[in-house]
Amino acid sequence: MPFRDVVGHQAILTLLARATARGALPQSLIFSGPEGVGKRLAAVALAQALNCTRITAAGGTAADEFGAAADEAAEAGQLAIDACGECSACRRIAQGNHPDVLLLQPDMGIDAVRDAVETAGYRPFEGRRRVFVFDDADRMSGEIQNSLLKTLEEPPPSSSFVLVAGRPELLLPTVRSRCPMLRFGRLPMSDIERLLREREGLDAAHAHAAAVASDGSLGRALAEASADGELSRQLVEQVLHALRAARAPADRLRAAGLLLEPGEAKPAVRAKGKGKTANSRAASDRELLGQRLKALGATLRDLSVLASGAEERSLATDLSADVRSLVQQFDIDRLVASYSAVGRAQQALERNVSPKTVVDWLAFQL
Numbered sequence: 060m061p062f063r064d065v066v067g068h069q070a071i072l073t074l075l076a077r078a079t080a081r082g083a084l085p086q087s088l089i090f091s092g093p094e095g096v097g098k099r100l101a102a103v104a105l106a107q108a109l110n111c112t113r114i115t116a117a118g119g120t121a122a123d124e125f126g127a128a129a130d131e132a133a134e135a136g137q138l139a140i141d142a143c144g145e146c147s148a149c150r151r152i153a154q155g156n157h158p159d160v161l162l163l164q165p166d167m168g169i170d171a172v173r174d175a176v177e178t179a180g181y182r183p184f185e186g187r188r189r190v191f192v193f194d195d196a197d198r199m200s201g202e203i204q205n206s207l208l209k210t211l212e213e214p215p216p217s218s219s220f221v222l223v224a225g226r227p228e229l230l231l232p233t234v235r236s237r238c239p240m241l242r243f244g245r246l247p248m249s250d251i252e253r254l255l256r257e258r259e260g261l262d263a264a265h266a267h268a269a270a271v272a273s274d275g276s277l278g279r280a281l282a283e284a285s286a287d288g289e290l291s292r293q294l295v296e297q298v299l300h301a302l303r304a305a306r307a308p309a310d311r312l313r314a315a316g317l318l319l320e321p322g323e324a325k326p327a328v329r330a331k332g333k334g335k336t337a338n339s340r341a342a343s344d345r346e347l348l349g350q351r352l353k354a355l356g357a358t359l360r361d362l363s364v365l366a367s368g369a370e371e372r373s374l375a376t377d378l379s380a381d382v383r384s385l386v387q388q389f390d391i392d393r394l395v396a397s398y399s400a401v402g403r404a405q406q407a408l409e410r411n412v413s414p415k416t417v418v419d420w421l422a423f424q425l
């Protein structure tokens with residue numbers, strides 16, 4: 060996905076394109092900002108701009124004669140340079156199959172990361188630059204981060220590093236101080252709504268509801284827009300109501316067990332063309348429960364906000380009247396405690412605790 064197809068963040072993308080065109084891109088960068096706003100897509104777009112074989116410049120300037128043209132384009136708010144998105148290099152970068160563009164994940168382990176980063180010293184195999192994108196860099200262990208320090212400080216001449224971080228404050232200060240940070244903001248609701256209509260084929264009402272619930276995150280909007288997202292919301296409502304009434308342990312377990320109900324809902328929305336549904340059915344119990352816990356957490360957070368007497372517009376989700384009525388039965392302490400319990404349940408799930416165990420535990424925490 061070239062720069063021009065990334066939604067929002069025009070100032071940052073303009074800057075990246077200009078720096079790339081002028082050969083003035085800092086070699087180590089942090090892309091920070093909320094989940095799902097396009098940080099990783101921008102990193103991929105950058106890798107494409109650095110390696111596209113048919114790179115195009117503003118006004119049709121040949122790619123090796125930049126300079127003034129790049130500056131002029133940037134001042135006009137245009138991209139000085141952009142990848143074609145179609146050549147073999149662009150396509151393989153988008154698919155994660157280009158030998159010079161590496162996407163590294165925090166769970167790879169230090170040896171794998173070290174081996175990968177060692178290749179930064181090599182000349183690119185076929186492109187112009189080797190690009191290392193560290194996804195969720197803020198979740199990398201301190202040991203891994205430490206092992207990167209020297210490379211980030213003095214990057215080999217033909218390599219670039221992008222650290223993608225939702226919570227950059229969790230990066231080691233020594234890592235942060237070596238890399239200029241570009242902050243990606245939340246996307247305007249109108250952009251998300253338009254994108255859901257134009258690219259995902261949602262009707263106006265669904266696009267609006269999902270955009271409202273998205274909190275400026277396109278990733279979250281897409282999840283909300285899916286049928287599974289709708290089912291999750293309904294189940295969360297049901298679980299909270301059932302738990303409110305349940306006293307006996309068996310009743311509580313049964314109520315919380317609804318969170319593991321398989322996704323059988325009829326798709327609420329259908330994508331344009333292809334006859335493909337906009338939802339991707341959660342592949343496993345674990346993923347499904349992860350999605351449900353996210354919805355439960357979001358609902359509890361908003362209920363806490365309501366209970367604290369904050370204004371309506373500070374709510375991130377579109378709460379139904381039915382859910383709102385729960386504020387009368389759960390006091391704010393219980394809501395806050397429940398919210399933090401959901402956070403712990405999410406962590407347990409990530410640590411591979413079985414979905415059933417997580418749900419059984421949660422039954423007595425809400």
Ligand SMILES: [Zn+2]
Pocket residue numbers: 110111112113114142143144145146147148149150
């Ligand atoms: Zn290309």
